[in-house]
Amino acid sequence: MAKLAAALAVLALLGCMARECQADYGHPSPPPTPCSPGHHSTPPSTASPPSPAPVPSPPASAELVVGYYQKTCHRAEDIVRETVRGANAGIMAGLVRLFFHDCFIRGCDASVLLDLADPSSATEKFGPPNLSLRGFEVIDAAKARIEKECGNVVSCADVLAFAGRDATFFLSNKKVYFDMPAGRYDGLVSLINETLIHLPPPFATVEQLKANFASKGLSADEMVTLSGAHTIGASHCSSFDDDLSDRLNASTSDMDPKLMASLEKQCKSDTGSDNKVVQDIKTPNKLDNKYYKNVLSHEVLFASDAALLTADDTSAAVRANAEDNNVWEEKFKAAMVRMGAIEVKTSADGEIRRSCRVLNTY
Numbered sequence: 119m120a121k122l123a124a125a126l127a128v129l130a131l132l133g134c135m136a137r138e139c140q141a142d143y144g145h146p147s148p149p150p151t152p153c154s155p156g157h158h159s160t161p162p163s164t165a166s167p168p169s170p171a172p173v174p175s176p177p178a179s180a181e182l183v184v185g186y187y188q189k190t191c192h193r194a195e196d197i198v199r200e201t202v203r204g205a206n207a208g209i210m211a212g213l214v215r216l217f218f219h220d221c222f223i224r225g226c227d228a229s230v231l232l233d234l235a236d237p238s239s240a241t242e243k244f245g246p247p248n249l250s251l252r253g254f255e256v257i258d259a260a261k262a263r264i265e266k267e268c269g270n271v272v273s274c275a276d277v278l279a280f281a282g283r284d285a286t287f288f289l290s291n292k293k294v295y296f297d298m299p300a301g302r303y304d305g306l307v308s309l310i311n312e313t314l315i316h317l318p319p320p321f322a323t324v325e326q327l328k329a330n331f332a333s334k335g336l337s338a339d340e341m342v343t344l345s346g347a348h349t350i351g352a353s354h355c356s357s358f359d360d361d362l363s364d365r366l367n368a369s370t371s372d373m374d375p376k377l378m379a380s381l382e383k384q385c386k387s388d389t390g391s392d393n394k395v396v397q398d399i400k401t402p403n404k405l406d407n408k409y410y411k412n413v414l415s416h417e418v419l420f421a422s423d424a425a426l427l428t429a430d431d432t433s434a435a436v437r438a439n440a441e442d443n444n445v446w447e448e449k450f451k452a453a454m455v456r457m458g459a460i461e462v463k464t465s466a467d468g469e470i471r472r473s474c475r476v477l478n479t480y
C-alpha cells in the first residue's frame with residue numbers, strides 16, 4: 119500500500135507543478151468503505167476524478183468574528199473544550215492534524231470529515247495522506263452535545279477549528295491559548311483526488327513547502343512555525359522509510375545515527391505491519407519548541423523537516439524558534455488563526471450541517 123501511495127504522490131507532484139501533497143502516505147490497510155446512515159456501503163467510484171479545486175486565498179477578516187456564537191449558542195466553545203479535554207494526547211495531536219488537513223484542501227470547511235458527499239467520488243477522508251487521521255469521534259461528540267443544547271446553529275467547520283485550538287491548549291500545558299474567530303460554513307464538496315494535490319508530502323523540498331504554503335496565503339515563516347506541530351503525535355514508518363524519503367539509509371540521510379538505529383528497530387516488522395513511532399523523541403506528548411532543536415540536531419523523521427535547514431530564511435526561523443519557546447508559542451497562535459481563515463465558506467456557498475459525516479438530507 120505504501121508503494122502504491124508513493125507512486126500516486128509522484129504523479130500528483132508532476133501534475134501540479136510542485137504544489138504539495140502530505141503524510142501519512144503509508145498505511146497498513148486499504149481505505150475503509152465510506153458509509154453513513156441511510157446509505158449502502160458500496161464505495162464510490164473514482165474512475166474519472168474531477169478537476170482540482172482552485173487555489174484558495176485568505177478571506178476578508180470581517181467574515182470571521184471572535185465570539186460568533188455568543189447569542190445563538192453561548193456555550194459552544196465551552197462544550198468543544200470540555201469534549202477535547204476528555205481525549206488522550208494521541209487524539210489531541212490528531213485533532214491538530216485534522217484541522218490542518220481540512221484547511222489545506224478546500225479551506226476550513228469540514229470537508230475532511232465527510233464519509234459521503236458525491237456518489238461519483240470518494241471523499242477527502244479516504245485519500246492516501248488522510249488514511250491515518252484521528253479525532254473524528256471527538257468532533258462528532260462535540261457537535262452532538264451542541265445540537266442537543268442549541269440546535270443546528272454551529273457549523274462542523276467551527277467545531278473543528280475550536281477543537282484544533284483547544285487541543286493545542288491542553289498539549290501545551292495550557293500555555294498556548296488564543297481566541298479562534300468563527301463564522302465558517304460547512305463545505306458541500308469533498309473529493310479524494312484533491313488530497314495529494316494540496317497537502318505537502320513528507321518528502322517535500324523546502325521550495326515545494328514554501329510554494330504550497332504561499333498558495334494558501336501563508337508565508338515561509340508561518341510554514342516553519344506550523345511545522346512545529348510535528349512535536350506531537352506519531353507517524354507510520356512508511357511515511358519516512360520508503361523509496362521517496364529513504365530516511366533510514368545511512369548513505370543518503372542526514373539523520374542522527376542513534377535515532378536511525380532506534381527507528382530501524384522500531385520499524386522492523388516480521389508481519390508486514392506498518393509500525394508507528396513518535397515524531398518527537400524528546401517530548402512526544404507536549405506542544406513545545408523541542409521540534410526545532412530536533413531539526414538542528416538532525417533528530418527528525420521526515421525529509422520535509424530536515425529540508426528546513428537547506429534555505430537561509432527557513433534555517434534562520436528554525437534557530438529563532440529553537441532559542442525561545444515563548445516567541446514560538448506566540449507565533450504559533452497567530453499562524454493557527456491565519457490558517458483558520460483559509461478560503462472560509464459563507465452562507466452563499468456552504469451550509470451548517472446537522473451531521474459532520476454526511477451532507478444534510480432534509
